[in-house]
Amino acid sequence: MSATHPSPEAARRVAFAPNWPMRLALLAIVAYAIWASSRLGLSWDRLGHGLGEGGRLLARMVPPNFERWGLLLEGMLESLQIAVLASAIGIAISLPLGVLAARNLSPWWISGPVRAVIAVCRSLHYVIVAILFVKAIGFGALAGTAALVVASVGFIAKLFAEAIEEISMKQVEAIRATGAGVMKVLAYAVLPQVASRFIGFCLYQLDSNLRNSTLVGIVGAGGIGGTLFAAFKRFDYDFVAAILLSIIALIFLAEIISGRVRAALR
Amino acid sequence: MNSMTSPSFGDPMAPLRREWTRHTPGQRLSRFAVWLVCVAAIVWAVRSIDIIPEFLADAPEQMADLLIRMWPPNVAHYYPEVHNALIETLHIATLGTLFCFILAVPLALMAARNICPIKPLNVVAQFSLVASRSVNSLVWALLFVAIFGPGAAAGVFAIAFRSVGFVGKLLSEALEETNHGPREALRAAGASWGAEMLKGVWPQVQPAFWGIALFRWDINVRESAVLGLVGAGGIGLVLDDAINFFQWDRVSTVLLAILAVVLVAEIIVTRLRSRLL
Amino acid sequence: MSATLTAAPPPATRLEHALEIRGLFKEYTAGKPVLKGIDLAVAAEGITAIIGPSGTGKSTLLRCINRLVEPTRGEIRLRGTELTGLRGRDLRLARRRIGMVFQEYNLVERLTVMENVLSGRLGYVPFWRAWLRKYPEADIQRAFMLLDAVGLPEHATRRADALSGGQRQRVGIARALMQRPEILLADEPTSSLDPRTAVEVLELLAKLTAAENVPVIINIHNVDLAKRYARRIVGMAGGSVIFDGPPEALQTHHLQAIYGGEDWL
Incomplete structure (x- = not known):
């Protein structure tokens, strides 16, 4: 008995019940994020390019033009x-x-x-x-x-x-x-x-x-x-x-x- | 006061002729004013709105005509085009929800007054959250299409930026409701700021966090279905095409697919929430 | 006395006092001091009980010691280390030498008992270890030993919100001792407990701190309990110390001076 099963004394000494579902879920989320990003064509390259474009867009937005206020x-x-x-x-x-x-x-x-x-x-x-x-x-x-x-x-x-x-x-x-x-x-x-x-x-x-x-x-x-x-x-x-x-x-x-x-x- | 003193001098029968009114004159006046404003607003809107009477008269007939042309939906169109677009929509919604946390968590921490004691930072964070919320996801999509070009990438960013305000606000409220005691205890034990957040605050906001994430994902599934109308990927693109080519049986297939996905998302969220909380 | 205070700290073993407070003032609003110049030296062992009416600054005094409340002026020395000027990392290193037990237990309710006890090590372990719950094996063994000692050996993996008030305070004591503190501050540790549990918890606190050789400063409302467990009683009223002596010396007229009136006696 005691050779194959851990004694109750030893079992009690586990400090944390391992939270496997949570860990697996987190891992799955990270894996999904990477996989889905690649599927949608999201890459660092594109992100960097987008940042530059965004800067140019913002630059063209200021100052706001209220000339056509009637419209x-x-x-x-x-x-x-x-x-x-x-x-x-x-x-x-x-x-x-x-x-x-x-x-x-x-x-x-x-x-x-x-x-x-x-x-x-x-x-x-x-x-x-x-x-x-x-x-x-x-x-x-x-x-x-x-x-x-x-x-x-x-x-x-x-x-x-x-x-x-x-x-x-x-x-x-x-x-x-x-x-x-x-x-x-x-x-x-x-x-x-x-x-x-x-x-x-x-x-x-x-x-x-x-x-x-x-x-x-x-x-x-x-x-x-x-x-x-x-x-x-x-x-x-x-x-x-x-x-x-x-x-x-x-x-x-x-x-x-x-x-x-x-x-x-x- | 007046009603107490005047009868004894003047009319002795006055107390017997009491009149019952539901509201005091002041109340009646303010109620009347509210009604007046409402009615005036409606009258103004009706009189000045640019509606063509012929269109209005024609509307029921046209709607009926449209519905008849939509029926029966052509299910043959579902695979592969609609199916793939639907999957893309789900990716946009999910990735957008995931990415929004990269910005929402720091902003929420900055906006919560009990976490970040620096007043100007609170105000900056609150303002960013409000700005994110007041711009609709379709408008965000327009902006990101201008940045990234048409495609799903713009959709993901539109969803993420719109969600930051919503998630950040709810998260900062949850943070402000946390109990201060455990944090004080950890600080007294010499814990660093990070450890205090991790062991004292995070366990307290964890249920709210997952609830907010699921809630927003559900909304994002609905919202991402229309992003394609401005070129930001997903099923909206297919819908737009079908409408522009007047393929009404195809339109109804897409609409049914959207309805089904929205329904399934709602069921999933309800299930997960009841298990998490 | 003042000569030893200003001199460089001698080796800890030769110090008679674990904690020395001199001229401590605290004002929450300017001009209205809650603490009016407290002078107190606490011996390196035994329980010191602080009694006094509510709102007289007992809790503020304790919180000034580990700087949860910022003192307005004065000196606080923990075995020679001046605490009032510390900032950032130095402050955290000082705080981990001071254990604290709270009236409302202040456990993190959604964490397990074990994690609550181990959170007493947060001043020692690096962030990533806390995050991954990879506490050093010695810490975990000590946590089990402390849980055995406070009588909760079976509750390690239960969540803290599943415990009764008395059990929670036992966890609170274990957490404070987990720091291996050089002094323990207890802020009304029994006020939220029923009379029998209160005695049990105090008994435990006295026994464990004696075994670990940790001096204790305890704020307490129950004068009888204070007399029973403390080696020394400090009576406070209006932000000042007005009685300081062994429990036997505490007489009725002292209590009248501390709490005011006499009808309640």
């Missing part, structure tokens, strides 16, 4: 319009969809399909949706708005449904017991419980719609993104820098404002 302003305003409209329509659609998707309020044969619709809205990237809309209904702000409406529905309706599923059903029962109808139950027992969270989701989505609306123009769906893409194609890198700075400033501003509003709501 810039027009694009920014259109992005803002897209964001506002997409948020408004998205919220309007999400309200009923969220209620319908909540499994504690709707029967399964309604909530199931509605949840599926929301899931599809969520899983497609908004830029892909924007391309499809551009191809279907033409270039311009309409396609961008429609794409962001889809994205908003996917986000708000899902979180709204989850919020409704977490409410206390006791209050719903109490209002039902007074003989209130469906809409009255919604207004007096459901909405008061979820209103503040719902407003939080909407603010967040307005914020991200604003970010995304500066982008959908790249695929021709309106807003500053189109101007940006065109400037890139024409190698107007100083104008590109101006546009990027304006976008960052706008997003900064929006973040500050929505932070203030959220603090005020609390």
Whole structure:
């Protein structure tokens, strides 16, 4: 026995249980990184070359060129319009969809399909949706708005449904017991419980719609993104820098404002 | 105050005619103002946005037409072109996530106020993280296509640079939430800064670290699918081609492939997270 | 006395005091000193207990010794080494000579007991050894010996957050002794423990430090425990030492002076 098996005394003297899964995983990650880099044609050579190119690009970007500020302003305003409209329509659609998707309020044969619709809205990237809309209904702000409406529905309706599923059903029962109808139950027992969270989701989505609306123009769906893409194609890198700075400033501003509003709501 | 004193002098019936309102006048005013701003913003957007009415009227019909042309998806296109592009997309997402840590970890350490006591460094790191986050990955891709030329390399760097801000922010928050006690104990034992980080801080942030990495990888899989639209490699390139040649049955194949990969990525992440935490 | 302090450090064996503190001041905010000129010399063996009301600077005093808190002015000498001016590597080399046990144990909860004990060697081993967990064999053997000594031989590979409070403090003691310290600082080591465990932990601390010949400075709230285990009692109030003597000399009027009032006695 003791000749073949280590005595309990000796077994106890192992200081560390070797963590083989972790070591193997780390090794695998490193090996993967090297292999995949070579497959994608990433090499030190290319990196060095890229660094030089990057330096030249940066040099061409400064100083930012705000000469065509009219074009810039027009694009920014259109992005803002897209964001506002997409948020408004998205919220309007999400309200009923969220209620319908909540499994504690709707029967399964309604909530199931509605949840599926929301899931599809969520899983497609908004830029892909924007391309499809551009191809279907033409270039311009309409396609961008429609794409962001889809994205908003996917986000708000899902979180709204989850919020409704977490409410206390006791209050719903109490209002039902007074003989209130469906809409009255919604207004007096459901909405008061979820209103503040719902407003939080909407603010967040307005914020991200604003970010995304500066982008959908790249695929021709309106807003500053189109101007940006065109400037890139024409190698107007100083104008590109101006546009990027304006976008960052706008997003900064929006973040500050929505932070203030959220603090005020609390 | 007023309502307490005035009845005794004037109208003795006043207490009986109490009026119930849900909000005080001030509250009502501010609520009204918020609504006014919202409505005004929407009205402004509707009135000035550049939407062609004919397009709007036509839209449902056109969408239906597009969907009909997409159905049924032509699965024959899947192999090898779509398949290879899909694999490339996954490589871009994974490598981008791995590489982002090279920048994100030092920046997170610099941004965490309990790790780096030097105020100016905190501010510099915070600013870099915010800048990385405010530039969308597609815009990063445009920049890197200009640097590296079209191809997957630009995609990897775009994903990495966009992820730095996200990962760095969450990581620095996790660092700031660590318990100071163990670090103090190690310092009292004469540990160097590196040893203190390794044995006192890293074990505390390790779960958060893996969680953040997985979370970002999941997002990056979605994001890398569109990078090809600006020439940064991956399945977006195939999608763009198919759309430009109006091969709608092929488009739907690509879309289904993307959906499947996104779904699988989400399932993998959920599984791994529940096992890690 | 002052002659020996300013002279070059004589060989350690001939020193009667392990630690000498002179004129130690600490101000967290300027003009409001927490420590008002502490003078204290600690013998090379035995337990010295510091008692006093909360907020009187006991904890600050201990943390000034190993410079977790930066003293405002004063001198602290560990077997002849002046500690207050040290920086960087010299400071770390000095700190590893001073063990510390904390009120909240301060273990790294997600590491195993063994790694927590071995982390007492972090001042000695190079970074790569710590990273790869390749501690010298002698360190590992000593860690096992200490775990046996504190009564946790079976817990080496368990995670620290799986232990009870008393067990954690035992690990804390093992970690501090792992440094082979020349002095051990214990900051309220039993305040988070129930009365019975507190006695057991103190008993262990006294036994092990006596066996290893390590002097101990302990902050403690429980006066009875202080009297039972300490060779010397230092009473602090308002940032100054107001009693210093053997436990037998500590009388009721001293306690009244230290803690104020008399109803609680």
